[in-house]
Amino acid sequence: MTFDVYDTTLRDGAQQEGMNLTVADKLAIAPLLDELGVGFIEGGWPGAIPKDTEFFRRARTELTLKNAVLAAFGATRKAGVTVDADPQVRALLDAEAPVVTLVAKSDVRHVERALRTTREENLAMITDTVRFLVAQGRRVVLDAEHFYDGFRFDPAYATSAVRAAFDAGAEVVTLCDTNGGMLPAFVTDVVGAVRAAVGQGPRLGMHAHNDTGCAVANSLAAVAAGASHVQGTVNGYGERTGNADLIAVVANLELKHGVELLVNAGLREATRIAHAIAEITNIAPFARQPYVGASAFAHKGGLHASAIKVDPDLYQHVDPVAVGNDMRMLVSEMAGRASIELKGRELGFDLTGQGDLLARVTTRVKDAEAAGYTYDAADASFELLLREELTGQRPVYFEVESWRTIIETLPGQGQGRGAVASAEATVKLRAGGERIVSTGEGNGPVNALDQALRKALVRTYPQIERFALTDFKVRILESEQGTDSTTRVLVVTTDGERTWSTVGVGPNIIEASWEALLDAHVFGLLQAKVEAR
Ligand SMILES: CC(=O)SCCNC(=O)CCNC(=O)[C@H](O)C(C)(C)COP(=O)(O)OP(=O)(O)OC[C@H]1O[C@@H](n2cnc3c(N)ncnc32)[C@H](O)[C@@H]1OP(=O)(O)O
Numbered sequence: 001m002t003f004d005v006y007d008t009t010l011r012d013g014a015q016q017e018g019m020n021l022t023v024a025d026k027l028a029i030a031p032l033l034d035e036l037g038v039g040f041i042e043g044g045w046p047g048a049i050p051k052d053t054e055f056f057r058r059a060r061t062e063l064t065l066k067n068a069v070l071a072a073f074g075a076t077r078k079a080g081v082t083v084d085a086d087p088q089v090r091a092l093l094d095a096e097a098p099v100v101t102l103v104a105k106s107d108v109r110h111v112e113r114a115l116r117t118t119r120e121e122n123l124a125m126i127t128d129t130v131r132f133l134v135a136q137g138r139r140v141v142l143d144a145e146h147f148y149d150g151f152r153f154d155p156a157y158a159t160s161a162v163r164a165a166f167d168a169g170a171e172v173v174t175l176c177d178t179n180g181g182m183l184p185a186f187v188t189d190v191v192g193a194v195r196a197a198v199g200q201g202p203r204l205g206m207h208a209h210n211d212t213g214c215a216v217a218n219s220l221a222a223v224a225a226g227a228s229h230v231q232g233t234v235n236g237y238g239e240r241t242g243n244a245d246l247i248a249v250v251a252n253l254e255l256k257h258g259v260e261l262l263v264n265a266g267l268r269e270a271t272r273i274a275h276a277i278a279e280i281t282n283i284a285p286f287a288r289q290p291y292v293g294a295s296a297f298a299h300k301g302g303l304h305a306s307a308i309k310v311d312p313d314l315y316q317h318v319d320p321v322a323v324g325n326d327m328r329m330l331v332s333e334m335a336g337r338a339s340i341e342l343k344g345r346e347l348g349f350d351l352t353g354q355g356d357l358l359a360r361v362t363t364r365v366k367d368a369e370a371a372g373y374t375y376d377a378a379d380a381s382f383e384l385l386l387r388e389e390l391t392g393q394r395p396v397y398f399e400v401e402s403w404r405t406i407i408e409t410l411p412g413q414g415q416g417r418g419a420v421a422s423a424e425a426t427v428k429l430r431a432g433g434e435r436i437v438s439t440g441e442g443n444g445p446v447n448a449l450d451q452a453l454r455k456a457l458v459r460t461y462p463q464i465e466r467f468a469l470t471d472f473k474v475r476i477l478e479s480e481q482g483t484d485s486t487t488r489v490l491v492v493t494t495d496g497e498r499t500w501s502t503v504g505v506g507p508n509i510i511e512a513s514w515e516a517l518l519d520a521h522v523f524g525l526l527q528a529k530v531e532a533r
């Protein structure tokens, strides 16, 4: 049986609030979709959006797709215009994509109120446009907009729009839940009814939006009821609450129903590809996203870890490898000895049979978390703690004697924003057998301290030159105590290849930041394989 996996990330995905893809972005995303193994890549709406016209023009020479074909999206001809005189339809041809996907009205209320035309003219718009494009050698998919709402209101008319498209030569008619308001049981009924009306031959598709949180479930319901073409977007991007997350739909069909849909077993690359696309869209990946999210196979509960130690299948619905993801253990106040043992293994330490050590580390983690630390977001600080328990001491690269930081306002401008004239820090420490006193300036006290620390260490440890702080998060704990509260700081550092997170806690933000900065430097040197004392 033919089954289409149809991606609309570049078209409906791009309709997401805050998303603005350049032509270069689209040209970079398309090969990733192709590598994933989808059959169709809807590139945009040529003729309506200049960037999309340009995308199809450049795609002809700059895009080599191995698995997928490009689809150009657009509307049926306008009411009262002949199809060959409609510039939008002409633009669809000019895009030179082998597939054209036409959006058409199938809800009579839209025909009469949005298009302001007659039922008959709308059917003629469908017939004329499909027939014209097929005669020009295009494969045509018809997206029947608002199909489910339209079917509920007037099933005969909605079905007549589907029939008109098939009669004119459409390869697939996609039943769209444009407003995303449907629930799976209704989708099952409607697809079943349309299937009965048009017979077994014609191919039906599904295009779901996620306004009820059911886009993936609705897509699966449609497939179970006889749809053999499913549309969606990577990472569920799309208008309002998004489209069906195509990877989740496909993973469910492949891994739960055993149908192979993506060519070259692309599902095994899904996590990498979803994250690479998120990089290009510049929208942070959603950690709790099914299958490909960073937390999709991350285990926090100690009881989970103790069973996973016996067999990961006991707490995982599929093997993460099947979607290119990894199992991770999270260490926190909810950890038990098994969590620590498995986390140790993940970090390269075999802690099997070291019951006392595991108990000690578990207790230290629980105590530290009670005091405000958080290790599930700070792997590097946890690894330093673990090494300390394993070897009896933390790796020592330098010894801090003292530090201080001063911030000063412009004279007479002690109030409000923009008043800080300078932030300065002094760090005194011993490294490489020398006592070093260094100063740093920055746009704030933490930045100044970071500069002073780097300056003090870089001669002994030139590796530090490559370290860069990429994120800095502050959280006030016990906020009811106002400015007296405990502060937690999380710092993310990179050396250009790897990224690590550290945590600091203290009665003030500077002290907490200093602790996180120290851990970040120590861990960075450890990773760079610099020998510690
Ligand atoms: C369900 C979906 O997500 S479909 C995809 C939606 N995506 C987009 O809208 C993004 C691209 N859109 C655009 O760039 C513009 O809206 C355009 C170029 C398509 C149209 O722009 P304009 O000509 O300025 O018209 P406007 O957007 O105000 O209205 C849309 C027109 O298309 C008509 N129209 C709407 N759906 C259809 C259809 N399926 N078939 C034919 N005509 C349609 C409307 O009746 C309206 O016609 P009117 O100008 O005679 O009133």
Ligand SMILES: CC(=O)C(=O)O
Pocket (backbone or CB within 6 Å): 012, 103, 143, 144, 145, 146, 176, 177, 178, 179, 207, 209
């Ligand atoms: C076609 C489309 O994007 C929709 O109906 O939602």
